Amino acid sequence: MDQSQRRVHLQLSKTGGPPFNGSVGYVNDRIAPLLRARGWLVQAFAPPRPRLPAAQESMVPLALARALADQASGPRPLLAIHDGAGVSIRGPARQWAQHHLVLYHGLAYGTGAWIGNEAIDLHCANSPYLARTLRALFATPDWQGRRVLDPAGCTRVVNVPMPVPCVSTPAGEPGFPIGADVPVAVRRAVDAGVVVGHALQPGKQDLMATVGILYALNDIARRRGGARVMLAISEQSLPPAHQASIDAMLAGSGLRCADLFLPVPHLHQRAVFELFGLTRFGLAYNLFPEPFGFYVLESVHAGCPVYTNGVGNNRFLLPPAHGITVIEDATMVADATGQVSPAAFVPVAEAILDGIGNPGPVREACRRGRAHIDACWSPAAFEHGFLAAVERALAPPPPPVDFDALMVEVGPLVRGIDATSGVVRGDYGSRVLRQRELAIVQELVGRSAAELDVDDMQRLETEHRLFQEGVLALAVAAETTAETAGSPAGRTSGTGSIPG
Known part of the structure; x- marks a missing residue:
């Protein structure tokens, strides 16, 4: 690939250090020099600065519109790299970049721009835990339709080791x-x-x-x-x-x-x-x-x-x-x-x-x-992992997940389930399961979606919200989800304990 084709647009928040703007800025500021050193032509989005001293840019984004129009007038980049805040600036779409990679420092920002967006070639999490959480979100089940929210996204998630300063x-x-x-x-x-x-x-x-x-x-x-x-x-x-x-x-x-x-x-x-x-x-x-x-x-x-x-x-x-x-x-x-x-x-x-x-x-x-x-978590580990993620984003995508091949597991947000009290300790929220709900969890964990009656599952979910509240999740078999991009081998990857 000649250099004119290796054009990348960065939509990353909190850049411009040092001084670094928190850990997010510290990580994001490493990306542009890393890519330039590999021959990429890097164009980084810069927040527009209106000339009028009292410009109401936050209410009427004229300067942002100008910046996006100027960006669109140039060649379409081969790759766009976003973080969660960056996707809020301009959502990933094939019209303005051939490939898209989103780096997740968390899941708090830009959700509507990345969840279910088929233009994203790679969802890059900052930990295996966050990668499992992303897969669980993308595998949110529609039992009546026998499909998940984002079947392509389920197979496009990796994690990269962060550089710890x-x-x-x-x-x-x-x-x-x-x-x-x-x-x-x-x-x-x-x-x-x-x-x-x-x-x-x-x-x-x-x-x-x-x-x-x-x-x-x-x-x-x-x-x-x-x-x-x-x-x-x-x-x-x-x-x-x-x-x-x-x-x-x-x-x-x-x-x-x-x-x-x-x-x-x-x-x-x-x-x-x-x-x-x-x-x-x-x-x-x-x-x-x-x-x-x-x-x-x-x-x-x-x-x-x-x-x-x-x-x-x-x-x-x-x-x-x-x-x-x-x-x-x-x-x-x-x-x-x-x-x-x-x-x-x-x-x-x-x-x-x-x-x-x-x-x-x-x-x-x-x-x-x-x-x-x-x-x-050295700079070298981040460099190796992130460059592998970039190459993965440019490669042909893996096939979407097969709904019937998905397995029910205790959700990745669960820290533990107490079989005696029914208390679920969860990162999304804690709750108490009744004995019937504990029995349902025990019955479902380890079963494939192909085995489950859709009407029964829809009824159970409406009544008990076990998937909606993160107690259960759908996932592909463990050996096929160990998708990393240079992250440390042998990392702990379990979820909460199964009662009983």
């Missing part, structure tokens, strides 16, 4: 210079002998679980004569209304929100790594279903272990005993009144205190985790 810069990437230094209050707490943990992901925490763990840590420490425990937490996670709610939760305990938390502003990345060095543990008991998990990996890489409910990809990032400990059971899920017993979080607190009291095995686990991170 600390692999190249273990003390923190200097290309993230925006933010504050470690607050004096954190240093003073450490100097005073307080055991400090961290949870700096803004707005992602399950505050009920986080408060429950902090309460249990301090209750156990008080009874054993141990040190006080506090959590350095993003100040965005603790607005005044949340602080008041936490004070109400703690009423009568002798503790207040200010006794448990050290609010921290946004830090530059070297300060984040400095804070990792001051803290004894990280908490990621979150509601947000993490598509990848940079923050958790960075903590382990810096030698600070993380304890998590395993939401999103956090439960798949590292093998056991590599610095990430997943602890969650049905008792941690709120009941019908929205309440959780404080006793539910005692096992998490015990595990954290055991690690603090016996730091040698924890250090060794983080050392193994760091070696694993360096091996799996």
Whole structure:
């Protein structure tokens, strides 16, 4: 193929670094130079800048229309590469590019432009977990029609290993210079002998679980004569209304929100790594279903272990005993009144205190985790994987999935199903299955769509919403879905446990 044919248009968000605009910007900014070095003619979309100082571009996108018209006047590119926000600028279509690749940093943006869009040659996820989630979405069943939402999309999903910045810069990437230094209050707490943990992901925490763990840590420490425990937490996670709610939760305990938390502003990345060095543990008991998990990996890489409910990809990032400990059971899920017993979080607190009291095995686990991170998520691994994905996007597409060959499995968003209580712990949402629903799950898992009566399945889905709420999903056989583009071999790829 001569160079004139290797023209690529990039519709990627948060580019233009350094300074990098978050982890998305860090990844996206690597793509243009990577392609240019391979002889591609790269045209990157730039947000239009209206000349009028008070132009109402957000309401009347005249400048965007001009930019798109100018783009259309040139040669049709061989390839367009988008991310989720990028597809909102101009939806993938054959009229303006011969091939389309979408890189998913998550699934929050541009959904209507990519879900069911047959012009997309390759859906490129940032983790095997997100790839499985995409396949499950595309395989949303229409039982009466004996088809799925996007049969072509099901076979066009790969995953690529992300470049984790600390692999190249273990003390923190200097290309993230925006933010504050470690607050004096954190240093003073450490100097005073307080055991400090961290949870700096803004707005992602399950505050009920986080408060429950902090309460249990301090209750156990008080009874054993141990040190006080506090959590350095993003100040965005603790607005005044949340602080008041936490004070109400703690009423009568002798503790207040200010006794448990050290609010921290946004830090530059070297300060984040400095804070990792001051803290004894990280908490990621979150509601947000993490598509990848940079923050958790960075903590382990810096030698600070993380304890998590395993939401999103956090439960798949590292093998056991590599610095990430997943602890969650049905008792941690709120009941019908929205309440959780404080006793539910005692096992998490015990595990954290055991690690603090016996730091040698924890250090060794983080050392193994760091070696694993360096091996799996380096710039070279990303380069190899992403270039393989580009070539895959240009190749003839695989045939669409055969509906009758699909199998019923526990959905990829399920963290676990408790056979006794019926509690489903899920990234989409948790629910309680009745005994009849548990029996249905047991009966359906492992069966092919060809075996199932469409009228029965339509009735069951209307009544129980097991597919709609992510408890079950359709998937091709496991050996045919292991589609990667240079991602690490042997990654954990299981779903939630099947009851019984």
